Amino acid sequence: xxxxxxIGGDWVGSDRFRRxxxxxxxxxxxxxxxxxTAADTDAAIASAHAASDxxxxxSPQAKFDALDFVGTELxxxxxxxxxxxxREEGKILIEAVAEVRRAGQIFKFFAGESVRTGGEQLAxxxxxxDVEVTREALGVVGLITPWNFPIAIPAWKTAAAxxxxxxxxxxxxxxxxxxxxxxxxxxxxxPMPRGAFNLAMGRGRVVGQRLVExxxxxxxxxxxxxxxxxxxxxxxxxxxxxxxxxxxxxxxLVVLDDANLDVAIECAVNGAFFSTGQRCTASSRxxxxxxxxxxxxxALAKRVSNLRVGHALDPEVQIGPVTDEDQLRQxxxxxxxxxxxxxxxxxGGDLVDRPTRGFFLxxxxxxxxxxxxxxxxEEIFGPxxxxxxxxxxxxxxALANDTPFGLSAGICTTSLSYARSFKRRALAGMVMVNLPTxxxxxxxxxxxxxxxxxxxxEQGSHARDFFTIVKTSYxx
Ligand code: ADP
Numbered sequence: 001x002x003x004x005x006x007i008g009g010d011w012v013g014s015d016r017f018r019r020x021x022x023x024x025x026x027x028x029x030x031x032x033x034x035x036x037t038a039a040d041t042d043a044a045i046a047s048a049h050a051a052s053d054x055x056x057x058x059s060p061q062a063k064f065d066a067l068d069f070v071g072t073e074l075x076x077x078x079x080x081x082x083x084x085x086x087r088e089e090g091k092i093l094i095e096a097v098a099e100v101r102r103a104g105q106i107f108k109f110f111a112g113e114s115v116r117t118g119g120e121q122l123a124x125x126x127x128x129x130d131v132e133v134t135r136e137a138l139g140v141v142g143l144i145t146p147w148n149f150p151i152a153i154p155a156w157k158t159a160a161a162x163x164x165x166x167x168x169x170x171x172x173x174x175x176x177x178x179x180x181x182x183x184x185x186x187x188x189x190x191p192m193p194r195g196a197f198n199l200a201m202g203r204g205r206v207v208g209q210r211l212v213e214x215x216x217x218x219x220x221x222x223x224x225x226x227x228x229x230x231x232x233x234x235x236x237x238x239x240x241x242x243x244x245x246x247x248x249x250x251x252x253l254v255v256l257d258d259a260n261l262d263v264a265i266e267c268a269v270n271g272a273f274f275s276t277g278q279r280c281t282a283s284s285r286x287x288x289x290x291x292x293x294x295x296x297x298x299a300l301a302k303r304v305s306n307l308r309v310g311h312a313l314d315p316e317v318q319i320g321p322v323t324d325e326d327q328l329r330q331x332x333x334x335x336x337x338x339x340x341x342x343x344x345x346x347x348g349g350d351l352v353d354r355p356t357r358g359f360f361l362x363x364x365x366x367x368x369x370x371x372x373x374x375x376x377x378e379e380i381f382g383p384x385x386x387x388x389x390x391x392x393x394x395x396x397x398a399l400a401n402d403t404p405f406g407l408s409a410g411i412c413t414t415s416l417s418y419a420r421s422f423k424r425r426a427l428a429g430m431v432m433v434n435l436p437t438x439x440x441x442x443x444x445x446x447x448x449x450x451x452x453x454x455x456x457x458e459q460g461s462h463a464r465d466f467f468t469i470v471k472t473s474y475x476x
Contacts, residue, residue, distance in 0.1 A: 002032045003177070005040060005201055006184045008047030009194025012040060018201075020178055023090040023321040024311040025356035030088050033177040036202040041169070041210040044198035048140040048167035049216045051195035056137040056165040058193070063114035066192040067159055071107030073186045074100055074155070081151065081182055086312040088178045089150050090320040090359070091275050093313055103155035103183070106442050106459075110159035113461065130475045135468035137165030138218040138242060142211030144171050144204070144232075146224045147323055148278045148381075150179035156442065157221050158183070160463035162197065169198045169217070171208050173224075175324055177201040204228065212236050221458070221466065222246070223280075226379070226451055233454060244455035244466045246280065246447060248379040249407035251437040252400035253283035254422065256393060257291035259412035263434055264292075265299050267412055271436035272385035273307060273363045276320050278327070280452075281408040281430070281438035285376055286387045287396045293389050297346065297367050300387070304365045305347040310354045322359040322382055331382035335364050338375040343386055344368045371399045379405070393418050401427045406449030408437040429453060 004011040016035040022028040036044070055063075074081070082097030089096070119134040143157040154170055161168050172180035184199035200207045211217050212235045219242040222232055229247040236243045253271055255264045271283030288296050312320035322328040335349045349364035361383055369376055369386035376386055390396035400409055400422075409428035413419055419433045429448035430440065440446055445457035456465035 002034055003181045004034045005036050005044070006188055006197070006199040007040060007044045008198065009188065012043070014040060018174060018177070020088055020176070022087045023323050024087070024313065024358045026358060027356070028087065030084070030178050033181065033201050036200040036207050038206055038210050041200050041202070041207045042214070044169045044200045045140060045211070045214050045216050047195035047198055048169050051193050052137070052139045052167040054193055055162075055167050055196045056139075058165070060115040060117055062191070063163055063165070064111045066190045067107050067111035067114060067163060069190040070159075070186050071104045071111060074104030074107060074183075078104065081179065083313070084182060085150055085179045086320070088176050089147060090312050090323050092317055092320045093315070095275055096312070099149060099152045102442060103151045106152070106155045107159045109442055110163035113160075113464075114163040124474060128476065132473045132475065134471050134473065135164070135464060136471050138467060138469055139166065140169065140217050141166045141219040141221060141467070142169050142171065142217045144208050144211065144220065144222040144224065145173060145180070147173035147176045148275070148280070150176035151183055153223050154180045154183055156459055158197065160458070160467050161221070162192070164464055164467040166219070166467055167196045169200055169211060171200050171202065171211060174201070174203055212241070213239070215239060218242060219466065220244070229454070242455070242466065244458065246453055246458065247451060248405055249280045249282070249448065249452055250285060250377065250379055250403045250405045251281055251283050251408045251410070251428070252285045252287050252403070253410040253412065253437055254390070254396045254400055255286065255288045255292060255296055256396065256411065256413040256415065256418055257289045258414045259292060260414060261292065261295060261299060264296060264412040265303055267410060267434070267436045268300055268385075269303055269307070271410065271438050273304065273319060273383050274438070276322055277363070277383040277385070278323060278381055279438045281440065283410060283437040284380060284385050285371070285403075286385060287390050287399050288387055289390050289392065289396060297387055301346040301365055301367070304363050307363055309352055309360050309362055311356055311358065319363060319383060322361050325359065327382060328359045328361060331361055331380060331384055334375055334378075334380045334384055338366045338369070338373065338384075338386065341373045341375065343370075343373060343375060348383070371402055377403065393421070397422060397425055404450055405452045407452040408432065408448070410435060410437040429457070
C-alpha cells in the first residue's frame with residue numbers, strides 16, 4: 001500500500017514514493033509513502049491558506065473538540081501506534097508507546113490551551129479611549145520535523161499551532177513518515193475544517209525548502225540538525241517569516257565528588273544511551289570530578305557493556321538499533337575519530353549480530369577525553385558518549401559551558417549550594433539536578449541557547465509566543 005499525502009482534506013498520491021524500512025529488521029518494509037512534489041506542496045500551502053481565516057476565528061470550543069478528539073484517539077491507540085513507531089524508528093517498544101502517549105497528552109493539553117484565551121484591557125493615556133492587547137494566529141505555518149521523535153515532535157508543533165488558530169502544513173522527516181501519517185489520518189477524522197491541517201511527506205530540499213520560501217507561510221517551526229537550521233534561517237529571515245529552530249546539543253552531565261554514585265550512573269546511562277542516544281537532549285559529555293572519577297568510570301563501563309542491544313520489539317532489549325545506515329556510518333566515523341584523538345574506548349563501539357539484519361551498535365563509552373576533542377565538541381547523535389575529568393566544581397562548570405551548544409545541562413551532587421550555583425550559571429535552556437539531561441515535561445518551555453535554538457520556546461503555555469502575534473487595539 002502507498003500511503004498518500006493529505007492536502008485540503010483529500011488523500012493525494014504521487015509518482016514518487018519512499019520505502020519505509022525497519023532498522024531492527026531490514027527485511028521488513030513498513031509501507032511505501034508518497035513523496036510530495038513542489039506542486040503538491042504548493043497545493044498544501046494553498047489549502048492551509050484558504051482555511052486560515054475560518055480556523056483563526058473558529059470558537060475555542062470548536063478547537064478544543066478537534067484537538068481533544070485527536071488526543072483521545074492517540075491515547076487509546078498508544079500500544080498499536082507505539083509498535084509502528086518502534087518499527088520505523090528503532091526505539092524500544094516501551095519508549096515508543098510512551099512517546100505516543102506523550103503525543104496524546106500534548107493534544108489534550110493544547111485542547112485546554114485553545115479555551116484559555118486571554119488578553120489585557122487597559123486605560124489609554126487619552127481620555128475616553130480604551131486599549132486592548134490581544135493575540136492572533138499567524139496564519140499558515142510550516143512544521144518541519146526530524147526522525148528521532150516521529151510522533152511527539154509533530155504533535156507538539158501541530159497541536160500548539162492549531163490551538164492558537166493557525167493552519168498547518170506538516171513535513172515529517174523522510175525516513176519516518178508512518179507515525180506522522182497515522183497522526184494525519186486521525187486529524188483527518190477530527191471535527192476540523194478541511195485544509196486546516198495538511199500533510200506533505202517528502203524530501204527536505206523539495207517540500208521543506210518550498211515551505212521556507214513561500215510568502216504565504218507566515219511561520220516556520222523546525223527541529224533538526226544545526227546545518228539545516230542555519231540554511232533555513234537565512235531564507236526565512238530574509239523574507240520576514242517568523243522562525244523557531246530547535247537544533248543540536250552536546251549536553252553536559254556534571255558528576256561531583258559528593259554525588260550519590262548510583263544516581264549518577266543511572267542518570268548517565270539513561271541520558272547518554274537510552275533511545276540509542278538519538279535525542280538532542282542526550283548527555284554526550286559526562287564531566288566527572290577527580291575524586292569520584294575512577295569509581296564512576298568503572299561502574300559506568302560495567303553497566304554500559306551489559307546493556308542489551310537488539311530488535312526494538314524484543315522485551316529483553318534495552319537499546320534498539322541506530323535508525324539508519326547514514327547515522328550508523330556517522331557513529332562509526334566518530335568512534336574512529338575518538339580513538340585517533342587519543343580518548344580511551346572503555347567499552348562498546350562494535351557492530352553486533354542479531355537474528356534479524358539491523359543497525360545494531362553496542363553503546364560506545366570513551367573515557368579520559370578532553371573537551372577540545374571533536375567527540376566532545378560535535379553532535380554525534382548516537383550511542384556514543386565521552387567522560388571528561390574535572391578538577392573541581394568551577395572547572396566542571398567551565399567545561400560544561402565550553403561548547404557551541406546550550407540545550408540541556410545536568411549535575412549530580414548532594415550539595416545544595418553547588419546545585420543552586422549550577423542552576424544559575426549553566427548556559428543552557430534547561431537544567432537538571434540529579435536527573436538525566438533528557439526527559440522533559442510537556443507543560444513547560446522546551447528550548448536552548450547558543451547554537452541549539454533560535455526564536456521563542458516550544459511547548460506549554462510559552463508556545464503561544466511563537467504561534468501568535470500581538471495586536472494592540474484602540475477603541476474611542
Ligand atoms: P535530522 O537528520 O536530524 O532529521 P535534518 O536537519 O537533516 O536533521 O532534517 C530535519 C528536517 O529538515 C527533515 O524533515 C528534513 O527533511 C528537513 N530538511 C532537510 N533539508 C532541508 C532544506 N534544505 N529545507 C527545508 N527542510 C529541510
